[in-house]
Amino acid sequence: MNQDSDGKDPREARREKLRKIEEMGIDPFGCRFDDRSFIADCRQRSETEIKWTRQDGEEVPLPDFADENLDYRQWKADNGPGAESGPTVRVAGRIMLSRDTGKLIFANIRDWTGDIQIFIGKKQVGEENFALAKLFDLGDLVGAEGRLGRTNTGELTVFAEKLFLHSKMLEPAPDKHAGLTNPDLRQRMRYADLAFNDGAMQAFLDRTKIVKSIRSTLDRDNFCEVEGPTLHVVPGGAAARPFATHHNALDMPLTMRIALELHLKRLMVGGMERVYELGRVYRNEGISPRHNPEFTMLECYQAYGDYGTMMDLTEQLIVDAIDAIGGGYIRQFDGKTIDFTPPFQRATYADLFQKATGIDASDEAAVIEHAKKLNLETEGKHPDVIRNEIFEEQVEDTLEGPIFVIDYPASICPLTKRKRDNPEIAERFELFVLGMELANAYTELNDPDLQQQLFETQLQGLEEEDSMAKMDHDFVRALRYGMPPAGGLGVGIDRLVMILADKKSIRDIILFPLLRPE
């Protein structure tokens, strides 16, 4: 780069200022800063603690600063002579905007609670502080101590008496208005995205609230949070391609887990009657706006419940999550309206199939014929697999929801208990919202012999890796020790957050999505 010390390159200009700050004997990377106030708290305190007192000692109520047409300078003239008083505060944050009018600098700083303006007057802060302020750049982390008050235009302001530099930013700042919009850079440099894009943090804070809410709902119902292994010898509990890895000392192949299910059920056998895990799972598959190779699942299991119990729980979890982030049960996603007011709609798989295709789901010949019309591959596939492909193609995408689809064909549910009066139907539901599967729940299969048989019988037309029916001998042995009848629920946390935060891409709610290296 151009290293003329005329500072043409923004990076070099910042380095040059860094050197000057060091020459002033100031550490450009700051130190502990006690007694600082969050900006949101300053804003709140300003409402009661900024006062206007006339010279005669009478306190005059301040005008409405939210009023766009307010001329505070005029108001002061009309209500004076007098003086404004306010508490002294210490604030810290990143410089987002700055206006230098010579011997007076206005800087807008931001901490994670909000923005506030700082008034830096040469006379008010003194020569040394002012010289430091002249070396501030957009993006620097700074601090100010001073009186909280209002400028002539009514803007809430910290009138600085002392200034601090907490960290000099050595990279050029993004466009001060547009921010960092390049989606690649936003994901690669999430720090810059969060720091410079208005509202970028909100979806992530909502995510945290939703996860906290889920924990609190489950804890309230006496569920116990546990941590299962993420390195699995047999990748089970879902139909997905796992990431392969290897343990050196044991010279043993391992996979990253694709689901939480089988270990949680082992705990049910052990007597942990209500367990859940909120954890990361890994699937070695395509990346899309709705798929990231690692994502977060909730799975919970309740002894002596069934899938109906889980339906109630699902509604409760979602309702509580919405209460946690606010905004009400009627929500927008991508311009569409979704009503989460419970109870959610319920419909059986067979009815939805009948309605969408006009044919009876149990009429195998008609199903196969219909599949051929849709150009679906039917050769060598189990009729239930074909039927499910039709269901996905013609039903799932049309489900606006929230809707519980209940009672799935048993053959595509190898971990699910069958209906007592109809072994062809499994007690399973999936919750759909705008074509997205948000939750999946079963009355759990606890018959070890049937489980073993289902593991052994590969579904026709499915590769082993495409089937959930992967033999896990230890799991079957666990079932032989006796697992109570139970309801189990899985929730895709990322998709729930997407829908509740109105974000179309999973990358907008995963802080560090997987990217190719630069």
Place this chain on the structure above:
RNA sequence: GAGGGUGUAGCUCAGUCGGUAGAGCAACGGACUUUUAAUCCGUUGGUCCAGGGUUCGAGUCCCUGCACCCUCACCA
């Protein structure tokens, strides 16, 4: 994996018919003690994603590759 789009200054983006690179912001110099994307005057800044080709001449046309975005497929 298939199709489409994008890639130009630190950031956000223009760039006509193929004719020697543009703006705003940022940066640098100057003026300004109540500004609000401050304003005003001046200046600097380019491996036009990479490589190859066509051409007298390529940011522009062609080919290959890379990255990202969108749609589809995969993800039961």
